[in-house]
Amino acid sequence: MRNPLAIVAAASLLGTVALTGCAKAKHDGTSSGGGPTQITMWTHSAGNPGELAVYKKIIGDFNASQKKYQVVQQNFPQGSYNDAITAAAAARNLPCLLDMDGPIMPNWAWAGYLRPLDLPTSLTDSLLPTAVGRYKGKVYSAGYWDAAxxxxxxxxxxxxxxxxxxxxxxxxxxxxxxxxxxxxxxxxxxxxxxxxxxxxxxxxxxxxxxxxxxxxxxxxxxxxxxxxxxxxxxxxxxxxxxxxxxxxxxxxxxxxxxxxxxxxxxxxxxxxxxxxxxxxxxxxxxxxxxxxxxxxxxxxxxxxxxGSWQWGISSGCGDEQAEGARAYLKFSFQDKYLTAFADSQVVIPATDGAAAASKYFGANGSLRQFAVLSRKFALARPATPxxxxxxxxxxxxxxxxxxxxxxxxxxxxxxxxxxxxxxxxxxxxx
Structure with a gap:
């Protein structure tokens, strides 16, 4: 089982990426040969089979649900994820979709690496407040779960x-x-x-x-x-x-x-x-x-x-790719996927519907108390670069x-x- 904070500890290193250069990133996953537009997605989840299995299911379902976009996932071990992000930022070649620790998001948004998610408010309003990353009144990131x-x-x-x-x-x-x-x-x-x-x-x-x-x-x-x-x-x-x-x-x-x-x-x-x-x-x-x-x-x-790991869209992601990234994120926030994350990783689902279906966090779940504590007492770290x-x-x-x-x-x-x-x-x- 993963300790979320073992990953969160990398936040300060990730922050240095945003501070070393403010040029915008460009997306490197454009389509070719008239096929679906590729949406490149990076995660820090290599070595976590439970989490990767859920991502594989979501991506497979999304790619099969339509023919316009194809999400292509690349997974990095925790230890090398920072280096990969640093190199991609320096080369202005960040992927379209990338995950990040929630507290570091304002630094990335300030530095110009992220574009607002522009997801429906009905979706972001359904999430735990600490699963939504806001900076200067705009939503830049959103996550499937939280810890408490x-x-x-x-x-x-x-x-x-x-x-x-x-x-x-x-x-x-x-x-x-x-x-x-x-x-x-x-x-x-x-x-x-x-x-x-x-x-x-x-x-x-x-x-x-x-x-x-x-x-x-x-x-x-x-x-x-x-x-x-x-x-x-x-x-x-x-x-x-x-x-x-x-x-x-x-x-x-x-x-x-x-x-x-x-x-x-x-x-x-x-x-x-x-x-x-x-x-x-x-x-x-x-x-x-x-x-x-x-x-x-x-x-x-x-x-x-x-406030834990969340998803964002890089600012260098072209409009067409960003539309596809947004479509994928909307698709991925279905309760069934959030429940799968919660029960495989033992983390708190970001929606009430997903929590209700969870074997751990549902009404009779043995860990239901954590969902209650998160709703009632959780406070995000300051949203500042x-x-x-x-x-x-x-x-x-x-x-x-x-x-x-x-x-x-x-x-x-x-x-x-x-x-x-x-x-x-x-x-x-x-």
Missing amino acids: LSIFARKSVLDKAGIRIPTVDKPWTLDEFDAAVGKLKGSGYKTPLDLGAADKGEWWPYAYSPMLQSSGGDLIDRGAMKSADGALNGPDSVKFFSWFQKAFKNGWANSDGPIGNQRFIDDKVALSYTGVWNAKDALDKVGSDLLILPPVDFGKGPKIGG GYPLISTTFEKAAKDIMNGADVTSTLDTAVKAIDTDIKSNNGYGN
């Missing part, structure tokens, strides 16, 4: 410790959470909480900036998208990061591996902050004792990260604070780095 985070626990462990089981309507407050973790540590768990801090890259803003936002802070002022000052280093942010540092100082959490959910499965930790991609394995090992809990309310309402720098800056600052750095000065340094980048790029057009 939760806190895994064992009902038997919480009951024994006398800890209230939180619900979507009444999640834990921060005071309750602190008390619960303290009780669990006192009951014998050396490290009761796994926050996933051994991971790296995009996991950090995806996992921890929602906690920051639940506290009242943010990565950037989302109103103007011109500065992080007051958002990332304001009083609410200082309060959150002081708690974050305390969690490690008190021994509630640590940054030791392994990455993933194994320590929870082995009952080495009582609470695991992790994603839907680890849910099936946990369910298989823990069974009916598994609880999929909502995020903690740090004071301004619970939040979790949203400066996001790649924001992401890496946030990761460094949070890791420094975790390791004992002064909270206020570390956040001020992060804000300065982000604001300097924005100014050096003329505000990214804002």
Whole structure:
């Protein structure tokens, strides 16, 4: 099973492609000999047989459904996808259809690599909000699924410790959470909480900036998208990061591996902050004792990260090819295909219809809670071309604070780095 964030971690590298040159890409899949117009499509899915099987089905069905267009898929291993995109962008030869991590889309749109999708609003409005990539009021990307985070626990462990089981309507407050973790540590768990801090890259803003936002802070002022000052280093942010540092100082959490959910499965930790991609394995090992809990309310309402891999059309794709790419995307968003993705990859379907048909996320599905959490609490990362720098800056600052750095000065340094980048790029057009 794929961990979506293992791929999302490449976002910063992909962002450098858009920043190294702003010439538009050109499509290289034109028709010849009077046959159907070829629509070249690139994915990062090589090595993922479950996902490739769904793409093969969609493409085969679409190509057989009409004679005007032929989608031709090329798959890249995760490790070489970045290099392929970089080379194609430099040569102005990007494919017509390409997938990308949701948070990086604004950078690509700003740099001129993408054209608006121009899909029917009836389609995009039917998707999870975090499965639709919007920049400056236009839709540039859309995805078949999303991921979501939760806190895994064992009902038997919480009951024994006398800890209230939180619900979507009444999640834990921060005071309750602190008390619960303290009780669990006192009951014998050396490290009761796994926050996933051994991971790296995009996991950090995806996992921890929602906690920051639940506290009242943010990565950037989302109103103007011109500065992080007051958002990332304001009083609410200082309060959150002081708690974050305390969690490690008190021994509630640590940054030791392994990455993933194994320590929870082995009952080495009582609470695991992790994603839907680890849910099936946990369910298989823990069974009916598994609880999929909502995020903690740090004071301004619970939040979790949203926005994962999505599809776009390159700006160099000629009008005829773009029409074909659009036709393919419209065709591909049928519920049956989204359900197939959800059940083969254990990810949240982007439509209610697809979720209803899913064996995991339907009304009686064992992982239905994730679909509920995504609808209710998911928040996309800021839709700004400066996001790649924001992401890496946030990761460094949070890791420094975790390791004992002064909270206020570390956040001020992060804000300065982000604001300097924005100014050096003329505000990214804002």
